[in-house]
Amino acid sequence: MLAIHNLYKQFGNLIAVNDLSLTVNKGKTVVLMGPSGCGKSTTIRAINRLVEPDRGSIILNGANILSMQPDELRDIRKRIGFVFQHFNLIGRLTTAENVMLGLVMSGMDKELARAKAVEALDKVGLEQHLGHKPSELSGGQQQRVGIARALAYEPELMLWDEPTASLDPILVREVLIVMEELARYRASTMLVVTHELPFALRVADEIVLMDQGSIVEVGAPAQVFVKPVSDIGKKYKELIEYQMNTSAQSLAGKAE
Numbered sequence: 001m002l003a004i005h006n007l008y009k010q011f012g013n014l015i016a017v018n019d020l021s022l023t024v025n026k027g028k029t030v031v032l033m034g035p036s037g038c039g040k041s042t043t044i045r046a047i048n049r050l051v052e053p054d055r056g057s058i059i060l061n062g063a064n065i066l067s068m069q070p071d072e073l074r075d076i077r078k079r080i081g082f083v084f085q086h087f088n089l090i091g092r093l094t095t096a097e098n099v100m101l102g103l104v105m106s107g108m109d110k111e112l113a114r115a116k117a118v119e120a121l122d123k124v125g126l127e128q129h130l131g132h133k134p135s136e137l138s139g140g141q142q143q144r145v146g147i148a149r150a151l152a153y154e155p156e157l158m159l160w161d162e163p164t165a166s167l168d169p170i171l172v173r174e175v176l177i178v179m180e181e182l183a184r185y186r187a188s189t190m191l192v193v194t195h196e197l198p199f200a201l202r203v204a205d206e207i208v209l210m211d212q213g214s215i216v217e218v219g220a221p222a223q224v225f226v227k228p229v230s231d232i233g234k235k236y237k238e239l240i241e242y243q244m245n246t247s248a249q250s251l252a253g254k255a256e
C-alpha cells in the first residue's frame, strides 16, 4: 500500500505540489489526471525520488521513502517499476538486452536476468522480437519494451508517467491494451498519469483530479465523470460527452 501525506514541492516561487495526500491500495489502479502543469509528474516522480520534495512523507508498505538513505533507496527503486513518456532504450542493444541490463547491473546472474527479460517481454506480447534492435520496432513496441523493463523486476508498485504521450495516436491503443491487461489480470498496484480518458474510464478503480498542485476530486470514474463536483471534473465530463458525440455509432450515421 502506498500512502502519500502532505507532499509539498516548490520550484523557485512556483508551488508545484501543495500539501497533497493520496492513498493507493494494494492491487488497485489509480489514475491521476488534471491540466498541464498541475503537478502530476512532480507527484509521481517524488515517489521514487526523481524529484526531491520539500516536505511530506511517502510510505510504501510501512517505510518512508523520503527518509531513506541511498542504499535503502536503491533497494526500494527495484520494487517500484517506472514507465516514462520517453522510453530511452539503448539503440545498440537488442530488446532482450535492454530489458536485462538493469537486472544485470544490479548484480543478477546473466542467465536468470535473461529468463526474467524473456518472461517480461512475453507479458507485453514481444516474445517474437527478443533479438530486434529498437530501430526495428514501432514506437508502440518500443514503449512495450519500456514496460517489460519495469516488469522484469516484478515490482510491487508500477508508476506510469504519461506512457502514451509521445506516441502516434494509432500506436497508443496497443500500449493501453497492455496496461489494461496488467491492471486487470496481474494484480499490480498502479498509479498512472495519463490524459487518456477511455483508459481512465475503463480501467481506473479510482480517479484523482488535480489542479494547481492540489487534489480537487477523488472517486470512481462513474462518480467523477458523471456527477463531478469540481470545475476540472465538470470539464472532463463535457469532454467525454463531446467525444461520445463522435463515437463510432454517430460516424456510422454520417456514412449512410
Ligand SMILES: Nc1ncnc2c1ncn2[C@@H]1O[C@H](COP(=O)(O)OP(=O)(O)OP(=O)(O)O)[C@@H](O)[C@H]1O
Binding pocket: 011, 014, 016, 034, 035, 036, 037, 038, 039, 040, 041, 042, 043
Ligand atoms: N525541474 C523543474 N524546475 C522548475 N519548474 C518545474 C520543474 N518541474 C516542473 N516544474 C513546474 O512545476 C509545475 C508542475 O509541473 P508537472 O510537470 O508536475 O505538471 P504536470 O501536471 O505533470 O504537467 P504535464 O501534464 O504538462 O506533464 C509546472 O508549472 C512546471 O513548469
